[in-house]
Structure formats: structure tokens, C-alpha cells
Amino acid sequence: MDFINQNILTLITFTPLLGAVIIMLIPRRAGDRVFKWAALGLSLVPAALAIYLWLAYPSAPASADGFKFVVDVSWFPQINSRFILGVDGISVSMILLTGILTPLAILISFSIHERVKQYMALFLMLEMGLLGVFVALDMIIFFIFWEIGLVPMYFLINQWGSGNRDYASFKFFIYTMAGSIGMLLSFQVIWMALGAQDGGTYSIVEIAQRWPTFGGTLFGLPASTVKSITFWLFTIAFAIKVPVWPFHTWLPDAHTEAPTAGSMLLAAVLLKLGAFGFLRIVLPFFPAESAQFAPALAILALLGIVLAAFSAFGQDDFKRLVALSSVNHMGFVVLGIAVAAHALGSSDPAVKESAVIATNGAVLQMWAHGLSSAAMFALVGVVYDRAHTRDLNQLGGLWAVMPIYGGVLVFSAMANLGLPGLAGFPAEFSVVRGAWPVFSLITALSTIGLLFTGAFILKAISKVLHGPESETAHHVSEMNWIERLALAPLLVLMLATGLFPALVLNVVNDTVHNLLTRLSG
Numbered sequence: 001m002d003f004i005n006q007n008i009l010t011l012i013t014f015t016p017l018l019g020a021v022i023i024m025l026i027p028r029r030a031g032d033r034v035f036k037w038a039a040l041g042l043s044l045v046p047a048a049l050a051i052y053l054w055l056a057y058p059s060a061p062a063s064a065d066g067f068k069f070v071v072d073v074s075w076f077p078q079i080n081s082r083f084i085l086g087v088d089g090i091s092v093s094m095i096l097l098t099g100i101l102t103p104l105a106i107l108i109s110f111s112i113h114e115r116v117k118q119y120m121a122l123f124l125m126l127e128m129g130l131l132g133v134f135v136a137l138d139m140i141i142f143f144i145f146w147e148i149g150l151v152p153m154y155f156l157i158n159q160w161g162s163g164n165r166d167y168a169s170f171k172f173f174i175y176t177m178a179g180s181i182g183m184l185l186s187f188q189v190i191w192m193a194l195g196a197q198d199g200g201t202y203s204i205v206e207i208a209q210r211w212p213t214f215g216g217t218l219f220g221l222p223a224s225t226v227k228s229i230t231f232w233l234f235t236i237a238f239a240i241k242v243p244v245w246p247f248h249t250w251l252p253d254a255h256t257e258a259p260t261a262g263s264m265l266l267a268a269v270l271l272k273l274g275a276f277g278f279l280r281i282v283l284p285f286f287p288a289e290s291a292q293f294a295p296a297l298a299i300l301a302l303l304g305i306v307l308a309a310f311s312a313f314g315q316d317d318f319k320r321l322v323a324l325s326s327v328n329h330m331g332f333v334v335l336g337i338a339v340a341a342h343a344l345g346s347s348d349p350a351v352k353e354s355a356v357i358a359t360n361g362a363v364l365q366m367w368a369h370g371l372s373s374a375a376m377f378a379l380v381g382v383v384y385d386r387a388h389t390r391d392l393n394q395l396g397g398l399w400a401v402m403p404i405y406g407g408v409l410v411f412s413a414m415a416n417l418g419l420p421g422l423a424g425f426p427a428e429f430s431v432v433r434g435a436w437p438v439f440s441l442i443t444a445l446s447t448i449g450l451l452f453t454g455a456f457i458l459k460a461i462s463k464v465l466h467g468p469e470s471e472t473a474h475h476v477s478e479m480n481w482i483e484r485l486a487l488a489p490l491l492v493l494m495l496a497t498g499l500f501p502a503l504v505l506n507v508v509n510d511t512v513h514n515l516l517t518r519l520s521g
Helices: 002-025 032-059 089-111 116-135 139-160 165-198 204-213 223-241 250-257 260-285 287-292 294-313 318-343 349-387 403-417 424-435 440-465 481-499 502-520
Strands: 068-076 081-087
Touching: 002 032, 002 068, 002 081, 002 089, 002 116, 032 068, 032 089, 032 116, 032 502, 081 089, 081 116, 081 139, 089 116, 089 260, 089 349, 089 481, 089 502, 116 139, 116 260, 139 165, 139 204, 139 260, 165 204, 165 223, 165 250, 204 260, 223 260, 223 287, 250 260, 250 318, 260 287, 260 318, 260 349, 260 502, 287 294, 287 318, 294 318, 294 440, 318 349, 318 424, 318 440, 349 403, 349 424, 349 481, 349 502, 403 424, 403 440, 403 481, 424 440, 424 481, 481 502
Parallel strands: none
Antiparallel strands: 068 081
16 A cells, blocks of 8 residues: 555556557457457546545645655756656646546547547547646646647547548647747746756746745846746646637637547546646746736636627537537636635735635636536537537437436536536635625626526527427437446536535645645745
8 A cells, every 4th residue: 555655646647658558559450349448447547546546635644845645756867857746635636537537538439430449549648648737746747748638639639520620630739839839938947047046946846936036137137027928928828728718719629520538538627737737837936927917817717708608609519519618617717716816916814715715616616617518528429429410400309319318418517507506506606706805896797607608508408408309309319328327427426516515625625725825925
């Protein structure tokens, strides 16, 4: 057990890579069925480790910086980069989400019949990239895993996507790579600036301690200018990934063309990398700049919430509607982060208390949206596999022929909507409760987005399930047992989180409280 505790993060991160290698070593003559079941079995290993990590986390000892299960070994001594891994309450919740969702997405991928071997290997590589970002505590390691997550998703969209996949995959890659370049330049600048004092570092913990107080010059520029440039480069990189309005236009295209399981992980986990980047890097590295521009971030969150809801309501493509709902829901995550950023420049205890509530809500929304969006995209895929259309005007009356599907869709849609008793409600309520004393007008206006969230969710339910049976309804069949098995855990978790949000918040709260206390003094 000591070996597992000492190496749990390394095992979680690299067992998906080992799984991808094993998949590629299986002879092609073994057949697609073997590749599918092998991938599922191999994905259960990091899932089991993630669940163990979640259970062991509360009682594990923490370092002085608040991280647990830390791994720190020499890796690239010439530039003072080390292989440092560690988790806090925020990252461990995202690791659990990723570990649970990957096997479920692979189950949904059993409908894939082309180049299954390569598909499954890429999917496990994608999981490694996602997990690596959540555990990395060195900027070089963080960047490597960030890019590893980009490449498999590009190929999953480009090779297994639908009609306009070339355009969508190219747009996804270019947008994300543009942000990555800015991020790479930023931490190189930070390394050079800190190196001029007493040795450069890529340690995220060390940078968070030293960079806010940096007062020298670089390239003849004062510290304030250098910090502003690097702040905006990091902010844009993570804003693209969330995505924050107006950097969101790549998302509907990527979702619409991606294979179903790719959309599940894209919405449920990849978008969370951007929000995680704000919490792990932007706020700790740039507390003063974050506080200064918090109102601007809150306004962008408002625009994302409201405009994405309007846009989703106007969609006739079922999958595009669900994709735009992600921009809408992630807007509440950004609003919670904006409240946290504002608190870094305030000495008012009431503001700090509101920031803790809002940030807890933002992390809970990351979790809740991960569950509901994965379920919604899986359900879109179920219909598309049978009807070969996502046009809402060609669907209708499906509840009569797919009653189980209809019940699951209504349940998942209500969780996505934020119905009390399901996962979305405590998350969005916490963000609104925390944001109200800080950004009252913005929070009030964001409720317009909540209104239209209900509108587009009800539109989707009505168009798909109700009304007279469409021509499509005569040719579809009920969900099979694999699809039911893939969706069942999501339904259980949405209900459990809605009824007992403390299941997540008890792990997250201490990290959020310590983060804001440390940064605001």
C-alpha cells in the first residue's frame, strides 16, 4: 500500500499510456471486438486508481504548500525543470471525473467500426494528457501534457468525425495552439526574469511564491509591463480552452463534427483544463493583475452565459445546441473565478467569504457540467447512430418508441438545466450566491441566460421526444444494454451530487479557502 501511495499519481498518469501501447501491440487479426474490450478493461485501471486517490485524499498528509501525494524527481537539470506531480482538492476532483468518464466514453465508442485499434489507442493517449495536466506542478511538464491532450483530440475529430471534420479539426487545433504558443512564451519569460535573481525555476509552486513580488526589469521593460504581458498571454490561452466568449467559436464546430465519445470528453474534461489553468496558474501567479481585471472577466462570463443561451435556442442541430450549452454553463465557472480574482484585491472579509462560495461553486459546476454534458452528448449520439440525423425538425415522437431513452434524456436535460435535486443546481446556485454581493448587476443579468437555458432545453426535449411520430421514429430502436450501462453511472452521480453536494465540496472547500487566504494575505 505504501508503494501505491508514494506512486499513485505516476500510476494514474501513465497507465493510460501503457494501455495505449498494449492496444497497439495486439495483433490486428485479433479483431475489433478484442480492441474494444481491451481498451475498456485497461481504462478501468486508472479509473480504479482515481477512485482510490479520492478516498485516500482526505487523510493523506499535505506538504507546506497544501499539495498531497507529491512526486519530485530530477528530470531536466540543465534548465532546472523537475518532474513534480501533486494534487489538491480541485485537481483530485477533476482526476476522478476523468477516470470515471473515460471507460464510459469507451463503452459509447463500441459503435465505432473503422480503424478501431488506432481509435482506442488515441483515446487512452488523450486520457493521459488530461490527467497529466491536473497533476503537473512544473510548467514544462504542464505544457507537455497540455499538448499531449491536443494531438489525440485533433486526430479523433479529423479521422472519425462527421462531414465537415477537416475544417473543425483544423480550427480546433489552430485556436488551441495559438493559446499554447502564448503560454510557452510566458513561462519562458518568467524563467528568464526569475533566473536573473537567483536561478530560474519552472516549479509552479515556486513561481507562485516569487513571481508576484518580482520587481526587476527584463528586456529593458519594468516588472509591471512584463507581468501584464505574461498575464494576458496566460489568460488568453486558458480563455480559449474554457472557452470564454468571444474565443468560443471553435467549440460548436469541434463538437458537431467529433465522434460521440470525443464530444463527451471534450465537453466534460477538456474545457475544464482552461478553468483549471485559471485556478492553478493565473490567480496564483498574477494576484494583482487578476484583481484589476476581474470586472472584465465577469463581463465576458456574462456575455458567454447570455449569448450562448440565445444561440443554443436558435439551433436546429441537436448536437450543436448541446455544444453551445457548454459555453453557457462554463460561463458560470468563469463568473465564479472572476469573483475569486476580485477578492485578491480586497480586504473585506465579506468579499472573501463570497469568493470562497463562488469558487466552490465554480469547481462544483466543472464537476456537474462534466457529468451532464457527457450524458447529453452520449444521448445525441444514440439518436444519430439510429436516425443518421441530428436535425431537430426531422425528429419527434421518439418517446413512444424509445421510452427508456426518453426518461434518461429528460433526467439528463434537467440536470443540465439546473433542476433542484440534481447536480447543476447546487453548483450554479453557489456561483450566483457568491457573485451577487460582488457583481450584483452582472449576476442579475446572467439570470437571463438561466431563463433561456430552460428555453433551449425544453425545445430540445419537445422536438426530440414529443409531438406526432416522425418518419424517423419508425426506424429507431431502444437503447441497447451497452448504452444503458454507459449512462447509468452518470445518472447516479448527477443525483448523488444534487442531493449531497458535500460529497464533492468537502474535498474542494479546504483547497479553495487556503488558496484565497494565501493569495489575498
